[in-house]
Amino acid sequence: MSLLSGARPTSTTDGAWPEDFGRALRAEWTKLRTAGETGRLLLLSLALTVAVGCGTAKAVKCPDAGCGLDAVKLALTGLTVGQAVIAVLAVLTVSGEYGTGMIRTTLMAVPNRIAVLAAKATILTAVVLVSGTAAVLTSLLAGRYMLPGNGFTEAHGYAPLTLADGPTLRAAVGSVLYLVLIALLGLGVATAVRDAASAVGIVLGLLYLFPVVMRVVSDPEWQRHLQQISPMTAGLAIQSTVHLHELPIGPWAGLGVLAMWAAVALLVGSLLLRRRDA
Template sequence: MTRRALHAEWTKLRTSPGTLGLLLMIVAATAGLSAIVAAACSGSTCGPDVALTGVQLGHAVVAILAVLVIGNEYQTGMIAVSLAAVPRRLPVLLGKAVVVAGVVALAGAVAVAGAIGSGELLLPAYHATLRPAAGSVLYLVLIALFSLGLATIVRSPAAAIGTVLGLLYAVPIIVSVVTDQTWHDRFEKYAPVSAGLAVQSTAADPLIGPWKGLGVLALWTLAALLVAAITLRRRDA
């Protein structure tokens, strides 16, 4: 990756009119939903990970932001300009990945801090721990990179957003109605969202270890980016 490609992607992202709004929405959605759930649980026996519930709303905004980073260029035809400006294609994708990961990590850290703050304020017994908090930020970054890879593959921002949101919300619902316990557990362990969110778990005997679950999501993300890199190199803009 060249500095020129990285600078170009950063310039495009920060000058896009919707970027700031989406970053603020990540923080507001994550912290806001966490505060609502924590308030509803105040005085009850909710688990200590309830303060991070907002991540399950914030990850949708993260996915949309990441999809639009490249999806808008495909929609407007500007991707041809981006690829013409850089002799090799992979630095374009890598530059987008680095910039997206950076801004989502920053917004995610602020969002998770806000969610934890609401938990400590509204839940007297709540005590934040490092692993669920840091893991939630990493989870959001991986969701962003996974979404970027998927958007690069399908090229249409609408199709990519629909697919990602389906994976984030429809797949967990489908898994929840699987009656066979063996298959239900397998889906829980290896579906990207349920596996990734295991990093928040404070259960004594989780279905999959917190970091193993995040590792499963990382493998999904790596696969999406590898396929994205191959398709970007082989097809016309």
């Protein structure tokens, strides 16, 4: 039966991996760069990340020495908003094709479905790396110039934000990787559920529901456990540069938790992609 009729092909792994992956990579790059919403969503994510970071830097005051706030994390606050747009972009990378039926043409051109998913993940990672780097560097630059005006000065124990500082560099690099992992999480969920609205709801629920539940739970031990498994709370621990011993999970370990969420989503998505009809 023809693939265009919706039936599953006889084999989902026909063709050599390098050739299939190369074709899929070129096709995914063409689709992503020609899709009108891609550029708009990336710009929106950048604008929201920087705007929220600037707003936070402008609003928070540190009039006294030792106010105890993390200047780097304040400058990067916008990622909590910008990540939602990245998640939507990742979901549309897959669900948009299912919505239009274009996925059948994609799988006809490249029967190896895992190669198709790997190509989508590779292209998505590349564009989010670029846009995420721009967002993080711009946010830190804005914080460098705005925070001193609100009391975050050397006299109060705050050196100017700079990537020459090890913890700041780690927070910057980790924040970019955080956005990449959010994109891969969205890609995996969208591949598993196909429907755009459902996928967006699941990803945003995973990101923002845990913090809400933490506020409802009164037991400190349960709160700590929830913080340790929450994809957003654990992942954003990578931004912390002060009071690290007070964190429920370490910076890199927290990013590892988010990586596990993304890996599970991609694994489930890839298994369902191989088993189901287009």
